[in-house]
Amino acid sequence: MNAMGVLGTAEQVLALAPDEASRRAGSRLGAAGPWSGTGRGDGAVWGLCKGSGTRPYRTVVDTTGPAYSCDCPSRKFPCKHALGLLLLQASDGAAIEESAVPDWAGSWLTARRARAGSTAPTAESASAGSPADPEAARRRAERRAARITSGAEELEQRLADLLRGGLASAERSGYGLWEETAARMVDAQAPGLAGRVRELGAIPGSGPGWPVRLLEECALTHLLDRAWLTADRLPLPFATTVRSRVGLTVPVDGVPVRDHWLVLAQYDAADARLTTRRIWLHGTTSGRTALVLSYGAAGRAPQLALPVGAVLDGELTPHAGSGRLRAEPGERFVPVAGPAAPPPGGPVGAALDAYGRALGEDPWLDSWPVTLSGVVPTRAEYGWQLADADGREALPLTPAAQSRPGLWRLVALSGGTPVTVFGECGHRGFTPLAAWSPETPGETVPLV
Template structure:
């Protein structure tokens, strides 16, 4: 795989922005006026000097094979607006950012980055035996944590019983504070997965019309997870691994290494008051496997891991254990990136719902499942939009959260009333479109 001659699209650059403010600011810097000394190399480096408010321009360099960013500006966002502006200029104007020799200031950072990556790889290999040096101490720590989680799950069962005994309507009176207190106890019990579900319970009464039904659904799922944990010794190991992950016991990725040409289908962030979570969906061109990479950053900070949607990366991933689990860790990348030449294989709406149903058998707490719809048309409905099979009566509603996003209108424009291929997440609330392809072009249109 070779990076030379392959430039990202504007949409792929903007997909890397940590927030809407950075996206707008980067767009303003995506012109030639503020830049000088720009250039790129066939190995995936892009650099330039951006005029700022001071006397010295900001030195900006990007390694697109990471991607990774370096800028002399004081911003703590990754990528900063200067890196976004430089990439937008590189993507949109080949004459403004030509292939030239790497200047010394950019070359030093690129060389240092390569050296540190090599050292980290050696260090990780050396550390693996050391981490397993005292299995008895690790076993005792795991037993103590399991005991705390069991105590927390037992307390949560009592809280759910009190809720049902008092009636669902009573859940509105205490407000969110009581649930937050219960969630804090789950954190103390070292069960962050249970804590997150408790916080979701606390938010349901204020979610609008029909909240009692949703509260009952969420309470049932929490109860099921509690009972599964309390009886985990009787579960088959794949399901037990899923329960441990849902409770919050994150195990290291220890599955077999899988190397493939991975299509980067989508990347998007979600955030709360504590954490920013980045989800990157991959599909193996040879293995046909779908994988989810998760990366985290502190509140207000973008995670470090970023891959440009619409490209293919030759890489190794290590899957996590668990029934129906798609999560994996990125182990190592080889070479650069090339554009996706064709969308992943897909099926009908019926195929998508069947795949989600099958996945629920392995993981009852699953909110959605990645699917690719082929030959669907976005059409308006009474309560929003839906994706309908071009040759049949079946359709999937687009989730409410996606109806206000610009990506929905990009999808409608791409379709023009004709069938398209759409990748997204299919769940009990509907379908969340993340990427699309028309029959006339292999170019990936990002919808996030």
């Protein structure tokens, strides 16, 4: 496999960047000037990049992952040097020639692939990974469940006090009481409830109509509390969803799905504690849409990065619970040649129906992945929307989507004609993540 098996275009390479600053810095390094000792072979590309010091940075990319290694001090992943090296290869296939892998790159590649190839746990690792005392593990789980129950009951009282005193009191009391309640949910080992409490605290005074939004979110939080407190009487898939929503780990469950997976979108969301990367994949044979999550510590990008528009051969194993969108990738994804058509889509009404059905299984869903076909981006009185070609129905774009550069990329791609768009449909509107034009249906255009 050549080094460009999965990263064939500059757009695919730039889609791997953790942020806009990395895209700009990587683009400046996508020329031959700062590079020496470059080469490619055995599914990898490497090179030495001149930096501010006397010794150049050693950069190597395993494109079968992809995975990256660079001895620069950057905490971003991939760093600008890895992006620049891939951009150099993407811009000119002859710029980096086939050659023998140098020792410094070969040692990293060998170690990485040895780790990736160790799919079967040894007896020692299986023993180390299993609890020494199953009865002790059961007791720990029961103690945590009891703490979460105590936290849910306390949160119920907090919501009852709020409604008894009137929603207007939420603005007067300020954020401190909400943060104190969230801290108590953390103490109860219910991070999902803590996150919902913090969201509630941010609503008062957030703009026109905030009491309505606060009431809606209070109702959903109350529903989650009651579902946890009566989880033993719920159907197993829904009870598993409730467990995941309060913050318990949901096990990987089910038979692995082997397919050619089209990478639809990849984007990061960060807070003070964690960076979460969401990667959407579509199985070209199974028709399954899957979400892969990857995490990094605050200020650091997650390690897993897949180029938008690439097609990868591999396995995904779904998590338990309603919807079963989230999945875990196997040890190795192998790029395959050739473009892939977009997922089959439908009109706006079909997307709304899909979101409605998903809410029936998970009422706390913010959004649901859908593909719209034959839609046109249009400007309405309240902002941008995606409208069916006949103009009968339309979906407004979320405020966040209307402020991103991807909106103008979508408008330019459409040029007033119908296009196919993949994105997330939710109660705040539609967030476009990728698009395809009728002229080039095999070319995935990233919008985030």
